[in-house]
Amino acid sequence: MRSAKPTGKFSLGMFTLTIIFLYMPLVILVAYSFNNSKMMAWNGFSLRWYNELFFSSENLWHSFWNSAVIAVTSASVSTVIGTLGAIGLYWYNFKFKKAISVAAFIPMLIPEIIIGVSLLIFFAGIKLQLSLFTIFLAHTTFNIPFVLMVVMARLEEFDFTIIEAAYDLGAGELQALSKVILPAAFPGVISGFLIAVTLSLEDFVITFFVSGPGSSTLPLHIYSMIRFGVSPVINALSVVVIAGTVVLAALSRNVVKYMFQK
Amino acid sequence: MKGSHVAITGVEKYFGDFHALKSVSVDIKKGEFYSLLGPSGCGKTTLLRIIAGFEDPSSGAVLLDGQNVVPVPANKRPVNTVFQSYALFPHLTVFENVAFPLRLRKMENAAVKTKVQEFLELVKLPKEGKKLPAQLSGGQRQRVAIARALINEPSVLLLDEPLSALDAKLRQHMLIELDAIHDKIGITFIYVTHDQQEALSVSDRVAVMNEGEVVQVGTPFEIYESPSDPFVAHFIGETNYIGGTVTEVIGDKHAKVDFPDIGSLFVYQDKPLAVGDKVKVTIRPEKIRISSDKPSALGDQMNLLEGGVDELIYSGFQSKFFVRVSERATFRVFRQHVKFFMDEKAINWKDRVFIWWNDNDGYVVEVEKP
Numbered sequence: 267m268r269s270a271k272p273t274g275k276f277s278l279g280m281f282t283l284t285i286i287f288l289y290m291p292l293v294i295l296v297a298y299s300f301n302n303s304k305m306m307a308w309n310g311f312s313l314r315w316y317n318e319l320f321f322s323s324e325n326l327w328h329s330f331w332n333s334a335v336i337a338v339t340s341a342s343v344s345t346v347i348g349t350l351g352a353i354g355l356y357w358y359n360f361k362f363k364k365a366i367s368v369a370a371f372i373p374m375l376i377p378e379i380i381i382g383v384s385l386l387i388f389f390a391g392i393k394l395q396l397s398l399f400t401i402f403l404a405h406t407t408f409n410i411p412f413v414l415m416v417v418m419a420r421l422e423e424f425d426f427t428i429i430e431a432a433y434d435l436g437a438g439e440l441q442a443l444s445k446v447i448l449p450a451a452f453p454g455v456i457s458g459f460l461i462a463v464t465l466s467l468e469d470f471v472i473t474f475f476v477s478g479p480g481s482s483t484l485p486l487h488i489y490s491m492i493r494f495g496v497s498p499v500i501n502a503l504s505v506v507v508i509a510g511t512v513v514l515a516a517l518s519r520n521v522v523k524y525m526f527q528k
Numbered sequence: 529m530k531g532s533h534v535a536i537t538g539v540e541k542y543f544g545d546f547h548a549l550k551s552v553s554v555d556i557k558k559g560e561f562y563s564l565l566g567p568s569g570c571g572k573t574t575l576l577r578i579i580a581g582f583e584d585p586s587s588g589a590v591l592l593d594g595q596n597v598v599p600v601p602a603n604k605r606p607v608n609t610v611f612q613s614y615a616l617f618p619h620l621t622v623f624e625n626v627a628f629p630l631r632l633r634k635m636e637n638a639a640v641k642t643k644v645q646e647f648l649e650l651v652k653l654p655k656e657g658k659k660l661p662a663q664l665s666g667g668q669r670q671r672v673a674i675a676r677a678l679i680n681e682p683s684v685l686l687l688d689e690p691l692s693a694l695d696a697k698l699r700q701h702m703l704i705e706l707d708a709i710h711d712k713i714g715i716t717f718i719y720v721t722h723d724q725q726e727a728l729s730v731s732d733r734v735a736v737m738n739e740g741e742v743v744q745v746g747t748p749f750e751i752y753e754s755p756s757d758p759f760v761a762h763f764i765g766e767t768n769y770i771g772g773t774v775t776e777v778i779g780d781k782h783a784k785v786d787f788p789d790i791g792s793l794f795v796y797q798d799k800p801l802a803v804g805d806k807v808k809v810t811i812r813p814e815k816i817r818i819s820s821d822k823p824s825a826l827g828d829q830m831n832l833l834e835g836g837v838d839e840l841i842y843s844g845f846q847s848k849f850f851v852r853v854s855e856r857a858t859f860r861v862f863r864q865h866v867k868f869f870m871d872e873k874a875i876n877w878k879d880r881v882f883i884w885w886n887d888n889d890g891y892v893v894e895v896e897k898p
Binding site: 430431433 | 677
């Protein structure tokens with residue numbers, strides 16, 4: 267009789283394959299960022315692409331700052347709107363509540379390219395010059411449903427009698443909002459903000475349609491560089507971005523931990 | 529006496545088609561410990577929420593010291609609530625939870641400190657101020673909720689099934705402490721519960737509710753000993769509830785009633801009765817004595833029946849017997865184990881037994897004139 271005990275060999279194999287499949291490209295990318303040659307052949311270790319990235323890629327850094335500014339501003343605005351929207355949809359009763367909550371989530375399902383085209387037509391229609399500002403508007407628009415969803419999920423988790431308790435103890439509507447609802451929803455608000463920053467930083471399709479001359483973001487800039495062949499500078503840039511992401515993720519985890527488990 | 533006099537007059541509440549409260553009128557004295565007792569769905573919590581201001585009555589008034597508070601929003605009423613789920617603010621420490629109402633009033637920091645400490649001591653949690661609610665046990669959370677509800681010095685404290693989430697032992701303990709807090713603070717307590725033991729043990733008066741109506745109001749003693757309604761007789765405690773016909777009226781306190789399948793029994797009555805009236809009588813199982821020996825020298829108006837033990841349940845402090853006295857009539861009888869169980873003469877399953885009780889222990893609940 268054979269033992270029925272699972273050996274775990276299969277799952278271990280699948281796990282290894284998955285890890286290789288996911289991380290191998292990244293490992294190669296990191297390796298090639300240190301390659302001395304411009305070609306794919308390995309030609310010795312060098313930091314020349316990092317040198318070029320940091321000291322002679324002004325256009326690239328310009329796009330990077332554009333991306334950063336748009337990410338932070340659009341994430342902030344969409345976090346405020348999305349949070350208030352979530353609180354409103356969850357706590358208050360009003361006409362067309364159902365319709366509004368469905369409408370708020372639809373942009374998440376529409377293909378980005380359609381949102382991009384429609385925004386372009388809209389901006390052209392109201393004669394708004396394409397610029398960083400239109401990118402900001404577009405990013406804020408597509409970020410709101412995500413923030414709304416994350417904050418709603420958080421609100422659904424907690425016991426709503428705490429709001430009645432706040433009123434009972436003498437709080438007015440604004441005090442209940444600022445002293446009870448917002449603090450309780452805060453972890454959701456933070457995650458919503460971080461998701462919005464990420465989505466804004468990486469967006470290509472929508473940004474492609476609504477960006478104007480001189481208002482390139484990092485993804486757009488990388489795309490334009492790739493058209494003339496993969497420059498190893500992009501490899502170096504990718505490594506910097508990966509490192510930055512890892513540091514940010516670790517940091518935000520610890521910040522959230524610190525704030526809620528002191 | 530501190531606290532408010534609370535009068536609820538003709539309060540009706542509809543939720544859509546559902547008639548949750550049917551013209552409820554209740555009068556609660558200053559400083560009284562008043563319970564609203566009833567099964568779930570009887571409207572007791574709705575009534576409490578109307579007093580707190582979380583719901584508006586469809587009609588009727590809630591008067592605090594003679595003033596109608598229905599138009600006053602919840603945050604402006606001198607009434608505070610201890611919620612069933614405690615409803616502590618998860619992001620605030622115990623201290624800040626209790627201090628919440630004081631912070632809203634922008635009270636000075638030093639004054640807040642002394643006052644919060646005073647109330648934490650009242651609920652016996654003087655050292656837990658720095659903890660978060662998640663770090664407390666259920667009983668401790670309950671205490672924080674009570675301190676927070678009392679710190680505004682309301683004139684009425686509403687308690688919505690505050691002990692239902694605690695285990696039986698802790699519940700007993702908290703009940704005693706609630707009673708002590710009530711004695712100390714002296715404000716009006718309105719206590720909602722579905723647990724008759726809780727209601728009977730601490731209340732000055734109890735309003736028994738059923739299907740949106742107040743069925744009986746009285747002291748725990750009155751509610752238990754002289755229920756005015758079959759629902760109350762059944763809902764509070766266990767009972768033998770039997771129907772028969774009056775054959776003789778004895779003085780102004782007693783009567784002889786013929787019960788089909790049982791025979792003729794003496795009962796107590798405080799309502800005008802006449803021969804031929806149909807009556808429903810409640811006899812509490814703990815008032816009935818049981819023995820396998822026939823008792824000697826019973827008084828004139830004692831009731832004595834003979835039967836067989838159909839079933840018996842041993843539950844530590846007492847045993848429950850189901851005694852079949854005829855084909856279609858069974859009595860439940862409780863025997864307290866006042867001595868070591870084995871020292872008493874044993875009564876076993878299927879034994880022939882005698883049960884007897886005083887004429888005063890059968891109480892006429894309902895009377896139907898022929």
